[in-house]
Amino acid sequence: MITGFEMLSMGTSSKSRTVDAVQISLNIIEFLQERDGAGITEIAETLEYSKGTVHSHLATLAENEYVVKQDGVYRLSLRYLELAETVKDRLQIYDVVREELNELAADSGELAQFATEEHGRAVYIYKTGGERAVQTASSVGDREYLHCISLGKAMLAYMDEERVEEIVEQHGLPQYTSSTITTREELFEELEAVREQGYAFDREEKIEGLRCVAAPVVTKGEVVGALSVSGPASRFEGELYEEELPKMVTRSANVIEINSQFS
């Protein structure tokens, strides 16, 4: 059951003044992200703007090389590669994370991932597969709610309680499987447990049959992200799941914490 904490209370709706014209362009970009290559008419009809409007927006975006027209259709340009690169460079820990996760994936043979929090959700930053790693749908840049994955719970456990409240209010606690945490009380209990042991489990709370173990990465008292190992329930059980993997992820998290202080 879903107990709706409606947004009518929070300041999320206390919006500043925004720019409609920019919103239109962003909608167009978002549309182009979903459909690969679209014409003006198609965009105009779907988003319900006039063709003239769409045309002038695309002209602006094209002039700045955010979109490109080829074969008569508009697509997102390679500009975003550049932007992604600068964003990555600013995550000073990126290189350290990459190195350590590769090792973790090799040691465990499973899928290793790193994520950080933004706008109240987890954003996958890097993933690398061991030999027999599961193929999940998640890829770099994807967002996920925090309460239902090990990475998310690891991060929540080390954030201010009021920030946690804020996030829960903003996104709610959507249910994915029968094991998903859906109430505040459960969540705070779980976070307390995470703090005690230093790592978090995902016991098929997001995807049936998929289990994970995650540890937070904390520098200067602030959680900067978390890393996890994921695998099928058939392999993730007993001592491996309860003890060995937790040990591995916390060790890796420590390595990152230490190495990231010198960069």
Place this chain on the structure above:
Amino acid sequence: MITGFEMLSMGTSSKSRTVDAVQISLNIIEFLQERDGAGITEIAETLEYSKGTVHSHLATLAENEYVVKQDGVYRLSLRYLELAETVKDRLQIYDVVREELNELAADSGELAQFATEEHGRAVYIYKTGGERAVQTASSVGDREYLHCISLGKAMLAYMDEERVEEIVEQHGLPQYTSSTITTREELFEELEAVREQGYAFDREEKIEGLRCVAAPVVTKGEVVGALSVSGPASRFEGELYEEELPKMVTRSANVIEINSQFS
């Protein structure tokens, strides 16, 4: 039959109507790309907009999660990782390129790169270093003029002549070293040579001391990009530079061409 090249774009951008408000937001994004983390006042003063204007634009961008406010400053968000990922996914050849370049880098021990053309410039898509690979400044997403690098000349050689003219008109032929091609005549001669031998050299035309060999990747009669190997002039000479490396890059290009037909 594709006959419709109606782009009378005449080098100087034929001015369609554009949206000023969007331009402002894009300027802000570009500014944030250069400086990591900026405040409203700083942005407003540099770009010469009023604080109120900047505020409402940032509010719009933040609402759509293109920027994020943390520690009192605005930064580009991780959203661009997601966008970059979808852009990459649409380059159907990306995975093939990655695999083949890794092999090429391992075989040669040198830096291997792949680039494609957009807006008349080369955009680096992937780079991977062999053991003793040079450390160049270029990274994924960077743009470069076509006439002064081997990747660029390889691509130009297999484009329509009128497209080449257009690009030259748009970007000119800036000089970087004493070896840089700076005249139309030289360029077209060089491209003819490239077509004859099937690969292109960079004889320290962009950076003193750096040499490259590149081969174009052509599918269905259209050039989709090019790959190159780069190294110091001290190692890139004699038979290796003139024969072996050309053989390797053309072979790799062929592998990519063949494999990309089944994806």
Place this chain on the structure above:
DNA sequence: TTCCAGTGTTTGCATCAGACGAACGACTAT
């Protein structure tokens, strides 16, 4: 404490930017 100088934020207002929609030209298919 009080003051200041620096932020970010809000708001009223006048203006012109921009969304609309219709007309046009280019193309394709029938």
Place this chain on the structure above:
DNA sequence: ATAGTCGTTCGTCTGATGCAAACACTGGAA
């Protein structure tokens, strides 16, 4: 030819938007 696409251009009118000025915080210094 004809009809139906598509993208592009342009005049028009309205309300969005940029500006400036006032407002609200903050932190530091006296």
